[in-house]
Amino acid sequence: MKISSKVECGIISLVDICIYSNDDVVTVINISARQNISAKYLEQILPQLRQADIIRSVKGAKGGYTLTRPAEKITLRDVINALDSTVLGDVTFIGKEDSLIADALSECLWSKMTAYLQSFAENVTLRDIADRYNKLSGSVSEPMYYI
Amino acid sequence: MKISSKVECGIISLVDICIYSNDDVVTVINISARQNISAKYLEQILPQLRQADIIRSVKGAKGGYTLTRPAEKITLRDVINALDSTVLGDVTFIGKEDSLIADALSECLWSKMTAYLQSFAENVTLRDIADRYNKLSGSVSEPMYYI
DNA sequence: CAGTATTCCTACCGTTTTAATAAGTATAGC
């Protein structure tokens, strides 16, 4: 599966906001520095997530971003669809293909696949990713204390 | 989901071969005419399916293609992987992303999704598509006889 | 053995998509 950098960076940004906002906003510059993603690139991605009502922005000095709701209420389906609706959406053919075989294919394969992808992504939340991240980062750094 | 025209046309060609080869080979020109796909384009797709041992070719005059095995033994997984291994394969990030968050994301979402896609496509065969096609084409033309 | 029908190979071109950058505007805190 090919996932665009935009989707990848978008999700990473959200997890970053989730982890580092302690009742406070998180700025593009912060995210950029921590996640090693160009700030200018983020400025293009985050507004899309705001329009999808996943994050809320505060303008001006001391501004930044926060999640609009608890991380466990934000599904990856919401996020992915906001950034690139083709990822989980119905199969689209560039070259028209108005053939019955293509229809059969759609019924037997593509539509079932995409239905599953949607429902699967609906059952994974930002919280799940953040928790998993915490475990991963814990298992990397914690053992150091015991050396 | 975005599926390339190559994958779509490749599968259509195989179903066409499956339907129209009666112990005989099927030529690119035949497929092209029936499925309305440029012959030159097919000449680019079919060799890939031959290399993947899905079809067998006969060169020269009276040449053409046949399936290497019964249609019920050819899974869509084989076909899709032969034509574009990125469709069902592991998620690939264009922009490197060597972050732990990306790892967490991979574990919680991408790898599970792709594993499912692979296993799902493994359980659909060319025969299934051909059968479905026959039903579709039947339900379109058969009722005409009763008018 | 010549002619023809076919697969095969490789290069090429144009369009679209994507990634990333850039520049400048608007807003709000201090």
Added chain:
DNA sequence: GCTATACTTATTAAAACGGTAGGAATACTG
């Protein structure tokens, strides 16, 4: 008013994709 920030739009550069083209190799046919 200065500064830090989000917002918007345009632009560039690179890659992927769809499709075309020319010609070489191969094998049947008369």
